[in-house]
Amino acid sequence: MRSQRTALRPFLSLLLSRQINFSPTLRHSTGLFRKCCCCYTTKTESSNPEPSSEPSHLNPSPDDYSRFIFQDKCRSIIYAGSGGNGCVSFLREKYIEEGPPNGGDGGSGGGVYIQAVEGLTSLHKLARRGIIKASRGKNGQGKSKGGKRGDDILIQVPVGTVVREVERFDPVTEELRRRKVKTTEVDELDQIGLPSMRHDRWVLYPGANPSDFLTTVFPRNPPRRQNIAALEPKAPIHLDLSHHMDKPILLAAGGVGGLGNPHFVSRSIPRPNFAARGEGGMRLELELELKLLADVGLVGKPNAGKSTLLRSLTNSRTRVGNWEFTTLSPNIGTVVIDDYKGRPLVESKGRVPRTNFTIADIPGLIEGAHLDRGLGLGFLRHIERAGILAFVVDLSAGDPIEELQKLWLELGKYEQLREMESSTNNDSDRLIWNPSSHGLPELQVDDDPESPDSHSPFSKEELPSLALPPIHTKPWFVVATKADLPETREHYKKLQTYLSAVEQGQVEHPGGYENGWKEKVYAIPVSAIRGEGVDRIPKVVMEFLS
Ligand SMILES: Nc1nc2c(ncn2[C@@H]2O[C@H](COP(=O)(O)OP(=O)(O)OP(=O)(O)O)[C@@H](O)[C@H]2O)c(=O)[nH]1
Numbered sequence: 001m002r003s004q005r006t007a008l009r010p011f012l013s014l015l016l017s018r019q020i021n022f023s024p025t026l027r028h029s030t031g032l033f034r035k036c037c038c039c040y041t042t043k044t045e046s047s048n049p050e051p052s053s054e055p056s057h058l059n060p061s062p063d064d065y066s067r068f069i070f071q072d073k074c075r076s077i078i079y080a081g082s083g084g085n086g087c088v089s090f091l092r093e094k095y096i097e098e099g100p101p102n103g104g105d106g107g108s109g110g111g112v113y114i115q116a117v118e119g120l121t122s123l124h125k126l127a128r129r130g131i132i133k134a135s136r137g138k139n140g141q142g143k144s145k146g147g148k149r150g151d152d153i154l155i156q157v158p159v160g161t162v163v164r165e166v167e168r169f170d171p172v173t174e175e176l177r178r179r180k181v182k183t184t185e186v187d188e189l190d191q192i193g194l195p196s197m198r199h200d201r202w203v204l205y206p207g208a209n210p211s212d213f214l215t216t217v218f219p220r221n222p223p224r225r226q227n228i229a230a231l232e233p234k235a236p237i238h239l240d241l242s243h244h245m246d247k248p249i250l251l252a253a254g255g256v257g258g259l260g261n262p263h264f265v266s267r268s269i270p271r272p273n274f275a276a277r278g279e280g281g282m283r284l285e286l287e288l289e290l291k292l293l294a295d296v297g298l299v300g301k302p303n304a305g306k307s308t309l310l311r312s313l314t315n316s317r318t319r320v321g322n323w324e325f326t327t328l329s330p331n332i333g334t335v336v337i338d339d340y341k342g343r344p345l346v347e348s349k350g351r352v353p354r355t356n357f358t359i360a361d362i363p364g365l366i367e368g369a370h371l372d373r374g375l376g377l378g379f380l381r382h383i384e385r386a387g388i389l390a391f392v393v394d395l396s397a398g399d400p401i402e403e404l405q406k407l408w409l410e411l412g413k414y415e416q417l418r419e420m421e422s423s424t425n426n427d428s429d430r431l432i433w434n435p436s437s438h439g440l441p442e443l444q445v446d447d448d449p450e451s452p453d454s455h456s457p458f459s460k461e462e463l464p465s466l467a468l469p470p471i472h473t474k475p476w477f478v479v480a481t482k483a484d485l486p487e488t489r490e491h492y493k494k495l496q497t498y499l500s501a502v503e504q505g506q507v508e509h510p511g512g513y514e515n516g517w518k519e520k521v522y523a524i525p526v527s528a529i530r531g532e533g534v535d536r537i538p539k540v541v542m543e544f545l546s
């Protein structure tokens, strides 16, 4: 059997190569064919720089793409770990029958930390996790052995993430409030050291009955926090993580571990048969939102060639197709400026040298997008989150100036809508959002405890939309693409003349803004499908970034 196969192999390869040369319809019939076809294309490309109809990285077939999973907003519930319980134990040795108490303290619960790191572009991994829990501290043990600390959790997010608090439940604050407000019943008993039923605050010796809680006299046991809790951000949390962070910051410290029974020795209770429970961990519901999606956003009509441009600048395998709305959600690619393999392509003048920047290929914009037509307001939102705007205009599709003005018109109308929305939100005053008014709960200036809203962490359902810089103040430039097609030279010249007039203030900003950004308006002619002229884009971007 094996010898038969070996004999057939040369014949098969001859057959395949013939089919590649003479029968294009058969090319996609098998995976093996496709493999051969790729090799063939690479060979022809190296010998011929003209764009061929053969699939390549810049002119791929519509089914040659990888899906980019993207999410720019998510809610997560995080739990800091609870503290472990203290231990009730006594020394027992051969000649010491009733030794002193030696129960160890419980370990503290794990904390939750957050860090913004470069290289991440989406929040989808976090969104999938949903609930994030740090682990609980272990209980204390006999022979004065303390419990092990709970493990911390680190949440890594992309640079440009804004973290806002939606809800908070802090058991320590709750306990303090209980003690302050309800001075009767259980707490009063607890305060003056009479027997109480506080199962949630005490553990009794092993084998005790619940009824023993009624006969045991407990000392005072005020709620405690870990010292590290002083590093928590002020409540309610509002963090704008706009830079890469070398070290993570603490979001919620774990609950402190309970004290073992030696802590409760007193003259009246020489052998305490109880120990304290660990404090509960904090629960936080957070909303995370990307404020900065990418350094550059590609804005253009459908089919203008944005995805091809992204492919020519990066290793991205975004989908390209000769129909409108090929791209349905943003794709982000990274342009490597310095891969440390020699002289950097662009010298950065900024303080921190940039080694790369990101580009977002955003779905196409059509007339009436601000009215939620086409893919609507969702992706206008993405444009708002790009640092620099690169308008991609198709030189072969009519007047490029008109195309540019139409794109700006949509952006302008969207901006007006945003302004109206924020002013109506202010008028109705539905949301009370006051990020800097609180500190650690114990240190806060106390509000009226009777007012229902003053301590309720559950009042804010929807957070107000993020305050972002207006679109017209962002640096922008124009990428005039499909310059390889015939009769595009005239269109490009017209565009260039127009843009230099905009820069010099002879004609108004294409969006009609008086104070719109027009310091250096470039028009870069490219043929993305051939990869020609695209090297100028990183240089222009670096100029704006630094
Ligand atoms: N001749 C030529 N064709 C190009 C060039 N760039 C893109 N194309 C072609 O234009 C068509 C559309 O390209 P895409 O990159 O998918 O366009 P897009 O702007 O991403 O389209 P949407 O995702 O629908 O918004 C494809 O058939 C590309 O091959 C170019 O520089 N020259």
Ligand SMILES: [Mg+2]
Residues within 6 Å of the ligand: 306, 307, 308, 319, 320, 326, 327, 361
């Ligand atoms: Mg596209």
